[in-house]
Structures are given as structure tokens and as C-alpha cells.
Amino acid sequence: MAGGGFTTSGGEFEAKITPIVILSCMMAATGGLMFGYDIGVSGGVTSMPAFLKEFFPEVYRKTVEEEELDSNYCKYDNEKLQLFTSCLYLAGLMATFLASHITRRQGRRATMLISGFIFIAGVAFNAAAQNLAMLIIGRVLLGSGVGFANQAVPVFLSEIAPSRIRGALNILFQLNITLGILFSNLVNYATNKIKGGWGWRLSLGLGGLPALLLTLGAFLVVDTPNSLIERGHLEEGKSVLRKIRGIDNIEPEFLELLDASRVAKEVKHPFRNILKRKNRPQLVISIALQIFQQFTGINAIMFYAPVLFNTLGFKNDASLYSAVITGAVNVVSTVVSIYSVDRLGRKMLLLEAGAQMFLSQLVIAVIIGMKVKDHSEDLSKGFAVLVVVLVCIFVSAFAWSWGPLSWLIPSEIFPLETRSAGQSIAVCVNLLCTFVIAQAFLSMLCFFKFGIFLFFSGCVLIMSTFVLLLLPETKNVPIEEMTERVWKQHWLWNRFIDEDDCVKEEKVVTGN
Ligand code: BGC
DSSP states (O other): OOOOOOOTSOOBBBOEEEEEEEHHHHHHHHHHHHHHHHHHHHHHTTHHHHHHHOOHHHHHHHSSOOOOSGGGGGTTTOOOHHHHHHHHOOOOHHHHHHHHHHHHHHHHHHHHHHHHHHHHHHHHHHTTSSSSHHHHHHHHHHHHHHHHHHHHHHHHHHSSSSSGGGGHHHHHHHHHHHHHHHHHHHHHHTTTTTTTSOOHHHHHHHTTTHHHHHHHHHHOOOOOHHHHHHOOOOOHHHHHHHHTTTTSHHHHHHHHHHHHHHHHHSSSOOHHTTTTTGGGGHHHHHHHHHHHHHHHHHEEEEEEEHHHHTTTTTOOOHHHHHHHHHHHHHHHHHHHHHHTTTTTTHHHHHHHHHHHHHHHHHHHHHHHHOHHHHHHHHOOHHHHHHHHHHHHHHHHHHHTTTHHHHHHHHHHOOOHHHHHHHHHHHHHHHHHHHHHHHHHHHHHHHHHTHHHHHHHHHHHHHHHHHHHHHHHOTTTGGGHHHHIIIIITTTGGGGGHHHHHHHHHHHHHOOO
């Protein structure tokens, strides 16, 4: 992700926010919509009786025909049903490895095009599915599309945008994920009302809309100057740079891009490099943030909210409606993050949200534990509303903290030579943990019952302690001053920094 943006003296290159930059960013951000739509759509369709009847008849019997059950909590405990949700993330994980290669060799634009095509094929399989195999193949294709897009789009955005709006763009991608989730929640709510039991096909099919936008967009946009230069198209890279920056004097940034590309080529083994002792603080923090993000339990809600609400005894419509409410809270609270992240700081947001998530999950566990028995009645209206409110409190805290910050922090703490490898590792760890939660949650619910929320609140306690002790504040620290102002000042991480690194950094800051 070798980008220009800053001059070697720490200043910024001249750049206008040109229409072509705005258009490119809008197109590329549809990658976020595409990902979000998939996160939200599966829970809704798996709660629809017609869908269950066709593909998961054993689950359908448990939910609708009120067969004798071991426990209410186990209605949806079915490996294949979980596989339907989870295989997408496993495929995404595999695709990321290939995608990082193609992003480098063929460019960001080509990777986005491939992503759009694979994704559209996946949508076609899913919307036309006649059996479980077609559904799973479709989801695997969708996952591969997501893997390609999640690799190429953030790189594309960070390279095409002037450096001063790069942080905001990073959160914009997350905002688009939340909009995608909300869009799928709304679609599910609407298609569930369609008579004839084929509404789920529309739900799955409409996922093609953001993918179509991404594909069309990728046809229209230019590749980034960084990528063109990296692949040896120097003149084209220069003319694209002039076009996207909207100024004539692009020579300083062009020279820096040339230099960055040379340095990037010199790093023969970026993944071996990142394992060196001096990169340990960044690596540990990035991996921990991704694992913790998933172990907040957020995707238990994002994937399975309708199923969860059904388990608590909500009627089908009310479950889908409640998922729309939590989806909307997710979007609005992400906007809060955009405003507060550089004012309050990363640590403050994560700690405040930690307290909010811990308490809301604790209370949810107590209410469900007291009110939802294995074989008895559903939650009363009052308690049902209270649970939805508590879920919203939990989701809002996540959305202004762990949601965007687990992505933002890794993108700003790695030095240039390991940034791209660091980003790939972050994406992979995230997808792996997402897969684990998607595959395990319904079985965990069956096993732990209401205790599942105690489990997640325990995890939140552990991650908040990690933030308190081990996460340094990076608010308003320019990337090239990280060693001096962040790592050297930290009680633990300063042991991993040697004087050499500080001298190098000083040279970058002073330009000597
Ligand atoms: C996470 C997703 C999650 C989403 C919810 C993202 O940051 O990576 O797993 O579903 O936030 O908004």
C-alpha cells in the first residue's frame, strides 16, 4: 500500500479533491456495501419459514411444527445452517491470499472487476438455488468476491485519496458496511411479506445490486498511480496522478511514488519482515484487535439477530423488524465515531464502549436467564422491548469503537515497509474469527443458553484490560513520528524499539 501523500519532510503534497477522486471513492466504497449486505442477509433468510422448509427441513420442523425439543435454545442448532452463513468467510479468507497477489501484479482496478464478476455469479447461484449444494457454491463465490474486494478496495481508496482525507475514508468504508447490513435487513423485512414463499430469492438476489455498481465503477475508474508505477507504466502513472490531483506540479509526489515503489520491490519477503522483533508491537496489537473485535459477539447479532429474536419467542415479522432497528443503530453510531475519533481519541472510545458492552450483555443474560426457560413461554412484550433496547445499546457501543477502530488502528501503526502485509494479516485474522463465530454461535447458544452473553461480556472485560494496559493512544500522531511519540513512551513496547529506528525516523521527519 505504498502511498505518497506526505512529503519526506512530513508535510503534505499539494492535491485537490477532484471530481474523479470523489467518483472513484464512491464507486469503490460500494465494496463495503457488498460486504455488509452479505453480513446482514443470511440471518434474515434463515429465519424465513419457506427458506428453511426448502433447504433445512429438519430445522423447519423444530421451529414451526413444534416438535418435541430438547430446549428452545437449540431450535436452530444445525451444522449445515451455520455452514450456510460461515462458508462465505472461509472462502473470503482463502481468496484474500490470491487477491493480494493479483492486486500487486494486475492492479487494483482489475482485482475489483474480478471481485464484481465472481460476486455476481455467486448471487445468481443463490437466487436460483434448487438445493443446498447450489446455496453453498453461491456463498463460496460471494465470499471469494468479498475477499477480492476487501483486499483491493481499501488499498485503492488509500492510494487515490489525498492524505488528509485518508482516515475519514477508512471509516467511510466501515460506514458502507453498516449501510449494506441495514439495506439487507430492510430487504428481508419486505420480502418476508411476499406471498408464495419466494421472497428469500429476492433477498439473496438483491445482493447483486452493489456488486453491479462496483463492477460498473471498476470499468469507469482509472487504476491508481501507485499501481501503474509499480507495474512499470511510468508515463501513464504520471498522467493519472496529474488528473486525480487536479494540479500541474505533481513532480514531487511522482518522485516519491517512484521511490516508494523501488523500496517496496526491495522488500523481498514482507511477511518474514513483519515477524521481526521490532515489528512485534504493531503485529500483536493488530492481531489482538481483530480477534477481540469478533469476540465482542457483534456478529452473533449481525448474522443471527432475527434467529436470536425468534428463539426468544418474537414472531417472525417482529424479529425481522427488530433486526432493522439494530441495523439502523449500527449506521448512526458509526457516524458518531467519525466525529469523535480524532477528538476523544481511540482509547477513550474503546474503554467507554467496553463498559457499555459489558453491562448491556450482562443485563441481557440476566433477563433471558430469568425469563426464557428451556421449554416454556416466550418473553413478555415489556421484556422483549427491553432486550431489543439493550441489544441496541450494545450495538451502538460497538459501532463507535471496535467496529471502525479495529480497522483504523492497524492501518496507522505500521511503517510503510510492512503496512501492506500488516493489512493482509488483519483482514485474514478478521475473516478467520468471523468464520469461527458464524460456525459456532448457534451451537454455543444451544450449549451455554443465556450464558453465551456472559461469555461475550467476559471477553469484553479481557479486551478492555488489554486496551487499558497495552494499547497506546495514536490520536493526532503522524505516521512518521510513531516510534518517538508512541512506542518509545510505552512501558512495555519501548523494549522492542532500538535506537536505530529512532534515528531513521528522525531522518524522515527532518528530511536529512
Ligand atoms: C466487522 C464485521 C461486523 C461489522 C458490523 C465490521 O467492522 O468486521 O464483522 O459485522 O463491523 O458493523
